Amino acid sequence: AGIEGAPAPFDKGDVDIAVVSFLGSGDWLQAFEAGVKRQADALGVNLTISQARNDNDTQRSLVEQAINLGVDGIIINNGRPEVLKDVAQKALDAGIKVVAYDVNLDNPQIPQIEQSDADMARLVLEQAVKDKGDGFVGGAVYVAGFAPLDRRYAVWQDFVKTHNLTEKAVWGVVNDTVPASVADQTKAILRANPDISVIFTPWDEFAKGVKLAIDELGVAKDVKIYGVDISTADIQLMTEPDSAWVATAATNAAVVGEVSVRAVSLAIAGAFPGQSVLLQPTLVTRDDLVSNEISTIEDLQQKFPAFLKSDAATASWIPAVN
Amino acid sequence: MTTAHDDTASRPGAGEHLREFLRAGAVFILLFAMVVGFTAAQPAFININNLMSILQAVSVVAILGAGVTVTLAVGGFDLSIGAVAASSVMAASYVMIVWGLGAFATIPLVLLLGAAIGFVNAFLIVRLKVPDLLATLSMMFLLTGLQLIPTAGRSISPGLILPDGTTATGAYDPLFLLVGRSSLFGIVPLPVVIMGVVAVLLFVLTERTRIGRLLFATGGNELATRLAGGPTDRLKTLAYVISGTLASLGGIVVAARVGRGDVSSGASLLMDSVAAALIGFAVLGLRRPNVFGTIVGAVFVGVLLNGLTMLNAPYYAQDFVKGAVLVGALALTYGVARGRA
Amino acid sequence: MTTAHDDTASRPGAGEHLREFLRAGAVFILLFAMVVGFTAAQPAFININNLMSILQAVSVVAILGAGVTVTLAVGGFDLSIGAVAASSVMAASYVMIVWGLGAFATIPLVLLLGAAIGFVNAFLIVRLKVPDLLATLSMMFLLTGLQLIPTAGRSISPGLILPDGTTATGAYDPLFLLVGRSSLFGIVPLPVVIMGVVAVLLFVLTERTRIGRLLFATGGNELATRLAGGPTDRLKTLAYVISGTLASLGGIVVAARVGRGDVSSGASLLMDSVAAALIGFAVLGLRRPNVFGTIVGAVFVGVLLNGLTMLNAPYYAQDFVKGAVLVGALALTYGVARGRA
Amino acid sequence: MPLLHAQALSRSFGSTRALVELTLSIEPGEIVALMGANGAGKSTFVKILSGVLAPDAGSVLFKGRPYAPSVPAEATAAGVVTVHQSTDLVGIPGLTVGDALLLNRFVDRREPFFVSRRRVRREAQAMLREAGFDLPVDRNFAELPAADRQLVAIARALVNRAELLILDEPTASLSAAESRRLYATLLDLKRRGMAILYISHRTADLAALADRVAVLRGGRVVETFARPVDFDAAIETMIGRPLASARPDARRADGDPVFEISGGRLLPGSEPFDLALRRGEVVAITGVLGAGKSRLLSAVFGAGRLAEGAMRLDGARYAPESPREAIAAGVAMAGEDRHRSSLMPAGWPGETIAETISLPHLSRWYPSGFIRPRRERAKAEAAIDRLGIRAAGPTASVWTLSGGNQQKVVLGRWEAEPGRLLLLDEPFQGVDVGARHDIITAIRSRTDRATLIATSDPEEAIEVADRVLTMDHHTIREGRAGAGARRIGEDAR
């Protein structure tokens, strides 16, 4: 159809955008793609959505495939710079606009959308220090090699130094049954180290496992969880009576999706949205949730407008969603 | 009678006895050494609650492993069990959260699903004569995708938004959660009890009944079994149905513990239960699939992982040690037995 | 392994010929139908660049699948190939980024690593008589952990901070990256060329040479082969060394494409290459491992996935369709052939 | 009314017509022997009666009622019990001999649902007592030698409540003593009213047992002989020509020994023995089951070891570590159980006649390493002609051959190339008398090498050998040449 008064090619419609995600599943991805779809529908854009399922090589192939399809723009969601830089350049060479979320392609022609992992980790850990004071005994669930986790864990290590914390143990596993496996590990850790009072979980799947272990051991009074990420299921876990999960920090994945589509659309329309588009994370505590009677992401968006939308990368001709 | 069975060739000597002992006991000796070592390093290890945690942690793998063992007995191999377990987690969550059914409806339904998948596997293998690995691998891919279609890839938890835009209103039945979260006498977690029951039932079935003999007979020499009148097709079907049902039982235990339906491929469950079943070959030096060995194999890996976690070994060291200990146990069981390599 | 009296009541008639044609051609017929269908729905599909993309996407799976085929031929099974490929990616990255070596040192070193792992597998299987699945599964776990130890679990990219606190100074050799990223005549990607060379070499080796005959003979009846003077131990060793080397070659291609070393268990590579090898059974209706079939199997899955992605099918639908098409192809190849099931 | 009446049964495999309107009746309490050259259709007939194969045309009446079992279980349930020709269709590797004996009873639920090792052992021993055999019931079936497997199959069939017992070459690898034991048991069963269909290439068996002999040729019954049976006539009908008297032509085996064992001991405790074979000489070793014949041949072939003693080949020290080394030194062996020792499984590469024959000769025939099938096919054609193998052609699967023809392929493999010493373990298993004669002629026509044959049938030993030795408790007891050999044979009988 096309949008009245929009710059070419949006005035005629028939714009194709490919979204290539590194992740393969999970609530975050679902929310991201929902946001992408919403904004794309509003713009009348055709989408090709694909997932690399945590496989670098597949992600390259998917970008190449998008080039073969001759789309107008590509959104690269997560991934590794070394893997993607040259294919992104290939896309640019073919006249395709590219934006990247949470992967630094280090290319002046590619707008970088970022949620700051460091900010998220800092927000919850500052809350932890506020709750427990400097010098508490803690542990972290962490598996190296996943870029966002690496960045979040680096902040924890920083805090360990600057706030005199004791890191009693680091554990974690990534497999098909993360919560159950992490729960089994956490039980062993807490038995061996009963003095741990704070557990930092840079990923909500880890937090679920730790919470399960704390519940099974019945030590919710003594051990608290400070996590990152949020979903409806996470909110329900946090608001359970006596929940050990007391704080988390997150950006709204749906908003990330919307911003990405807007940014690439601007680029296609010839209006470069800027080299860097930054999204600010929000700290969500258990007390906030309980006192505001928040039980779903939708509730959260109502009560925390910062969580609902971002005004990054907009233009007058781009229709708002909702 | 003229037949002369003078087997003087193998006269057992002292060395021979020691070898035999090492071979049959290798896994137990290593298990004992690990328990002693871990306890010395971290006394909390031997605490009864921790031991129960270990059993709980291995219960799902052991239940699935028992199913693998039965399919190995009929000479087959079920690559789909991980996916069946993962699908069962999703199915249980879906049934409760979207359909709003309770535990007493959910559990039979999910078990039935597992049995039905086993039946389809058996149909492919027995009727269409598709090789086992091929049929169950296809089933694995099929299920990995299928489980996500009803929710369009979303995990299932209360308040789930369905593809048609409506919001699911159901919740996990607290009774259902008891399956994964309660303990007998406050000590033995229910999953451990379930594992125990499955282990005993399957042990008796495979080792102490007519049907068990025929299952092994089918795996050992299918043609001979058929010529002796054995219903080999029905026996194989039975094995795959058992394996599918046990996999869905494992899925139920996971769901009841985690309390939500998470998307997963079940690949690591598959690998771990295959590992348990294969370590089982080495237990007692039997060198064939056996349920008792599978359970011991699962516990063996569980003890190892729990102990290493307590000792704060990094996660990547655990996989490495798991592999190294496996190789060690195997070298003992298989290598030592034969005098000259 | 069937023996003598496995006969079906089949007399060739017109129906029989059609059946035979369907059986031998099932995979090709489906492949053709897919290509036509996808092209109709999305003309960009048949574009030469896209076809090359498909071949490039399947090249690694096809290379690994060829290795699986060789181990299947000797009656074995190599579960470690996924982990070998993953470890090779890490090893190649480590050698270049930490040791600072170039492509001409890295490639032989990594291939040697793969060959050495294959050799250890063979040692466990041939010397210690550990069952194949068990030995290679242990190796899989071992490697999954081992690949992470040098970097304490970190991914390897330029500027890597080593466990001892120093910073690595090397980088990926641009020459090395050419292996994964350049194209012959600007059209045929080098990985596709490598896949082609591997395919031809292994096809000739397995189907046209004395050694190939003996490899299959070992898998068919090891005792008979030994009694006919075949060096079965050496043949099995050869098969595992080939499989390990090809897996590390696959890893090199991956590394040269992605340009960094990321943690991965290689489980999906394993499953996909096993799937390719098993679909290969159905190609030409051979019902046995064969290199040509494996390559066709890999391409088959590649075409399917590429087409589905172009048609914007959600990822979970891809798994489902992969499973469903596999079942369909199998039912055609295996089911149709026998008149009465 | 006959117990069983087969009317005009036909069955084809592709273009091969295995049975052509075969008609045959069996009365209750009658032992009917089926004679026929290799590939005449005997096993096909048996498989139809036992529910393994369906006929293309024709019908069977059993006890006056139509009888068409679609699976083996139905045949057993109706009272038709079969011992098949192939011994790997008996038991299960991994399970015990006791389990193999009780297999039918597990199937038809005569054993209780719960089984214990003790009960299996007790019941199995009872079965063996009844059959008069002695077998180790706790041994893994996989470790059982071929002959013992045959005993398991027979014992199992005997205790089944059969009205018709079918035995397809039950004595192929039994020695005279076991065979006699079997005759007594079968005659006893006959007296109790059981009908028996008996298939054998050993005239001794038939002479001892048969009330009636039906001769099968080209898939149909061409003639029946009533007791007393004129075997010369029967054989002539069967092979279509008179059988020349198969006596070893007295030959002078001269020169130095090709192969020697001095002070050999098979087992650490057994008595030592010496053995010397000369060029052109054919020597046979007989002895009861488990006497150690196969063990001796395996040791010579490098598949096993002598416990003690030295071997010399053409005067040089010879101590093969593997069959590979033995073959390289010019020693060849055809093993006793062809399915296990020589053939590739059906549907697997290497299953054709040409590929079966070429397997040990690949490096000689294809020095470049690349295989050109034409050469092995030519060699296979030659073997098919020389040994009279009934097959569609050199690329036919060995699994489409009858048992005797499979055996000929295995012999053809080692006939294909010259050597210094040929070892044959039970080479005439399932080979009909006519073909046996051809094979013996072929073996004896080669003067370039020595041949050592292990056989449990003394009749065969005399037919083929210049010299017959007996083996007992893992040592060679006695060796005499020429006419003396005949006496040893008759003693054993």
Ligand SMILES: Nc1ncnc2c1ncn2[C@@H]1O[C@H](COP(=O)(O)OP(=O)(O)OP(=O)(O)O)[C@@H](O)[C@H]1O
């Ligand atoms: N599965 C099969 N496929 C093709 N041809 C077959 C098959 N089974 C048997 N035949 C053929 O049928 C004919 C009869 O075989 P059968 O096994 O009945 O012979 P037999 O009389 O038992 O011979 P033997 O004495 O050698 O055991 C042979 O020519 C054989 O090649």
Ligand SMILES: Nc1ncnc2c1ncn2[C@@H]1O[C@H](COP(=O)(O)OP(=O)(O)OP(=O)(O)O)[C@@H](O)[C@H]1O
């Ligand atoms: N694979 C085996 N494992 C264990 N024992 C064996 C094995 N093969 C043979 N034996 C035993 O060794 C002894 C000698 O057997 P061998 O096969 O040499 O005897 P044979 O004279 O050839 O008898 P047969 O007529 O049974 O072939 C027997 O007691 C037999 O049971």
Ligand SMILES: [Mg+2]
């Ligand atoms: Mg026969």
Ligand SMILES: [Mg+2]
């Ligand atoms: Mg013998």
